[in-house]
Amino acid sequence: MNRKILAASCLAASLIAGCSAVSTDNTSQKLSNTGKNSMSQDMTRPVLPHNDGWAAAEGQVTGGSDALDAHIYTVSSRKAFVDALKEAGNSPKIIRISGTINLSSNDQGRELTEADYRVAPYNFEDYKNAYAPAVWNIQPLIKKRPNRDLTGPQEEARLASAKKQKDQIVIDVPSNTSILGLGKNAKIIKGTLQISAGVENVIIRNIAFEDAFDYFPGWDPGDSFKIDPNYPGCMGEYVNANQGPQKCPGGRWNSEYDLISINGGKRVWIDHSTFSDGDRPDSMFPPVYPFPQNEITQKVQHHDGLVDITNQADLVTISNSYFHDHDKAFLIGNSDGKTADTGYLRVTLHGNYFKNVGQRMPRVRYGKVHVYNNYFVGNAQGDGVGANAYERHVDSLINKPKHNIVRQVLGAGKESAIYSEANVFEIENGNPSHAIGNMKGKVAYDQGSMFNGKMIDIVEGANKASGKPLSKDVGWTPTLYGPTPVLPASEVIDYVKENAGAGKL
Template identity: 25%
Template sequence: MSLLLLLVLLTFSKCKKDSDVAKINSSSNAIESEISAVAASGSSRTLTVTKAAKDEGFSYKVYADLGTSSDTQSQPTASTVKIFENGVEIGPAHSLHSDIRTLGKGRFSHWSGSLYFSTSDNSDPRTNGRTYTYTIDGTSSVVKPPQVADPVVPVTPPSSSSSAIIGYASVDGKTTGGLGGNTIIATTLAQLKSATESNSPLIIKVSGKITGTGFINVKSNKTILGLSGSSMEGVSLMIYGTSNIIIQNMTIKNVVTYSNIIIKEGAHHIWVDHCDLSSDRNHGWDYYDGLLDVGKRADYISLSWNRLHDSHIPMLIGFGDQNTDDTGHLRTTVYNNYFYNVSERQPSTRFGYMHCFNNYLSNGSGYGIGVTMGATVRTDNNYFENQSVPIYTEYNAKPGYVSGANTNIYKGSGANRISTSASDWVPSYEYKSVLIPAANVPAVVSAGAGATLSI
């Protein structure tokens, strides 16, 4: 085994793909500990991916002998490996490593003796609960291997449908959006602006790709629904002092100067659900603002099933230590959201009352949930993975208060930095009937969050 591992190391040190030298652990003991067991099952074989190594972006690396020739610089399509996720083939094979890392969505490469791959939805294969198999003989129909007993508590995952609002957007009033108004379809920026700035109740369906700069004012009594495949780039949705607004299934990215969605100036009864919000972390901290921000006395907000990624500062609730008039406002429920490839603010809050449950915070380079300036935060069954400081109270002028910290899972994360006594606050609305066990959060939330609704 030692001789084989030495040969693998020498091979990796000389091979490139997409001008990227493969990075491996030079310790043979470390590699042996990370090799995934491969078990034959008829013409298909099972990849045990629980010890796969994180590569970069959406890419994971499995060190294993797959039993067939792999791609090389001189033979870039030599491998006959096909990969299956729960019995469904993913791909394409022979992908560039840069595409696996930045695009993912099932792309993989069997390269110089190792497998670089991404899952179909860019979730973490080590925790998403799915089975990964492969064939080497060109077979496209595989026998699904027997399921290994799952340590996760069996539950029926909650529906990610849009039928009901949970939390503060349904307290002291209702959030119905444009219910009762006409339905229109917006395919251009001008059409979308005209509809959102109308004083009439409207259900606005966004179709295709809309690009531009600046922001759109969203007036009261509006529902904005992104149709499947739609997106908006460079343009912010600003909810400024208005109320009764629902935003669902929108994909918004790369907004400069403004947050992708911003809720402020006393806006209330707002529900943002199943949106995909992103920018990038290549331009530095000051180039983009946040992805989904709430402040300036906004109130009765629910933020659910959103995918927030590729941002240094994705979610802020309470804009500054000087905004003491936010006290008694900023009541916000944050649930079933997926934060990844971010730095901090997952979210950060000041002054108000915030309830965070069933959120999946993956691979944040700074703090996860920030609680400062006397804010009170309840956490329930969140899953922190590879977070430097999962819950942090000490970084602004004064700390806030936290309850429920012991209900969360902290995997590969540092210690919480909570400098105040544990709070006993629990929100008054009912939510416990829809709680997911914390161990199930990564699989359920990574599969259901984002613009996944069939509209």
Template identity: 40%
Template sequence: MRRLLHITLGAGLLAALSVPASAEGRDLSRETLPAGDGWAAYGSGTTGGAAADKAHVFTVHDRAGLVRALDGGSAVPKIIRIAGAIDANTDDKGAPLTCDDYATGGYDLSAYLTAYDPRSWGGAKPSGPQEDARRASAARQAERVELAVGSNTTLVGLGSGAVLKGASLQVRDADNVIIRNLDLRDAYDCFPAWQPNSGGLGDWKTAYDNLWLRGATHVWIDHVTVSDAGHSDADEPTHFGRNYLRHDGLLDITNGSDLVTVSWSRFADHDKAMLIGNSDTATGDRGKLRVTLHHNEFTSVVQRAPRVRFGQVHLYNNRYVVPADAHDFRYALGVSTESAVYAENNAFTTPGHIEAADLVKSWNGSALHATGTLFNGFPVDLLALNNSYNSGSERDLTPDVGWAPTLHGPVTSAEQADRDVASRAGAGRAS
């Protein structure tokens, strides 16, 4: 073990000489969340792995090195610097793995589609040899791509070219985590499951979020870019009359996660971008799911930017861009059970067929504070529009969300934020 550690650290030192470890002379890996910067600054704040000793500072170049540094999600303070592009779908020697490499037990997509065609199988949940084989194949991929991030960890990209492809980073039951300056892309599920009763018409269920906070506390996510880059779901075929989805969420914050700040990040080219709170019946989430989202860009996303249940979410100075050719846009802000979203000074740019009333949708939600909104360059009252047009919502919303944010930086105008976020949000732009 000591020999392996020595080799890993040696490679890291060499990489640090050739790849900048800082932005404008600052070492990002030792930085902590500034005081007052959103909900993650509450209480003890968020310091990640800043206390790591030299033996727990790693520079990694491949999946094997990343797995060793993560140490199974251990809580030992650690700093992990990612140099270059890492593909999670690789074997222990770094050779690429395809979906065929994970398939086992006789799994075959054509056979799966034949076995569970609703015209012959009906509406029952899939079971039998092909479903068993799909599950076994999915487990093989999960073993490769699901990577646990433990407490007291800083995970940071070096320079402007740090990419983590195909991975599902999972911060589960962990505290005090920082993830910065990373391009997280294409958490591609090789083995989606058919759910015949989902949504009334059935749907394909995928397994992996690029980044999933589950029972996580004090987490700072900053200057990340998260997308489906490389494999667009729009390019996937249709099976059983439904798009054969390969991706789940970009960032999901669920299962009692709390005290999270997401800043200066870019979420792009995806359907369901961000879910905060995963179930209407998860009443244990009450008093948790406190999240701040500021100076982020949501571009070419269909929905969930974010969708919120239960949580007190401060949403300020974010930029939303819907492209001209977007014909599947559903909504931006989802107001769900007992959510308390405090939105201020956010900017939206959309094509002409999308109206301001389309930006909000509610399911069992009752409140939304929304002020300072800019829509295609003009100020609008999102709450009044939602209540007037009832854009897919079940009830009128009240502006009283029962709280007001106190932990935040300067809140600029939506116009200023739109310019700032366009030029500074995303991986490789930390400064």
């Protein structure tokens, strides 16, 4: 294979200017043997600044900064990316992303779509019809809900199809890895980077992540199901086509695949990156069932989270990143019953920009989470008005909002301890309970934040607005702030807009 080695000056400037050393076959190119320190330490061998958030609690996160030249790669295809990760293993490695890497592509670079992953006899229309509430919900309820354990050839084929897709698009990242975007246009799309249990010391910077699209979302007929007599014909037992559980509200489409999944990993730094659904937002896929299964939340969901931190993951800092045009941003802790997460899930979020995101920024269980100097912009309008759920549902169908409806920014879940500091919330049609919501939590703390142009304590404001009070005694005080002091809320907007996101290093 012929390889073109660019000048050393290009290598030193590559992360800033986008110049890269790329092999002529457009896969990967190891750096020439010019010495470990031939690239500038600050841009091409970055390390987490001292004391920069929870990720630094057990020492500096270095990622692949100690990589030998043999383990420094520039890649521009899925195959080259996967090969580099495999070749280096757990040795320190720097993988530089040039252009766009499509994780849903084969070794020849052809994009793989639903037709490539589909296992017969799966077909969306047949699946939709098989589990339609008018068909499935007429069975006897189980614990006051429709049977959530779908059976039959369509569900079996959907699961097989989903596994085939997952095996292709979910990429495991090993320990001691730096994944760095070159220039202003580096992207990883249509898949998931997974940092699993046993993996630690990972740095991800300067990359736009987009569209981890699930071609095979599943219908859960019992999700949010409720026997609500305000809905005409809604009752617990089937009588006829107009009376029975099929006339009750509830059921949701659920999808897999986060853009980044920190699934048990630890000591992770994500910085100056961008996360979105790309050009296929879920707003393109409206509900497919008739009333009462046509609330906006019952759209056919093809995207899960942006970054999820689960299963005893720990010591994570996410900084200077841009999250936009998505519903559920990320979970920290994925189950109320997962008491083993106690003592883990310590995360810092600072300098991030959230725009047109609906909820989970983040939603926290068990973790100690420090959230400071972030900027949240959204609109809470859209659920309709009325005296009961039925009237609100009917009203919401009149003017369907095009934005993601802000449910809550910070979600205080079970045994969580969120410490909010000098954040800025601009939530149109919202109140402080949209800034922080009580989701079976007991405590949360805030100081120095701004809500819709006014300096307020969002916890105290939410307690008054929601009637679900949170104590401010979180039991801990942050000490890990890194080299930059906390900005006052009045300076956050300008700072975040200037710095947050890929291409701004």
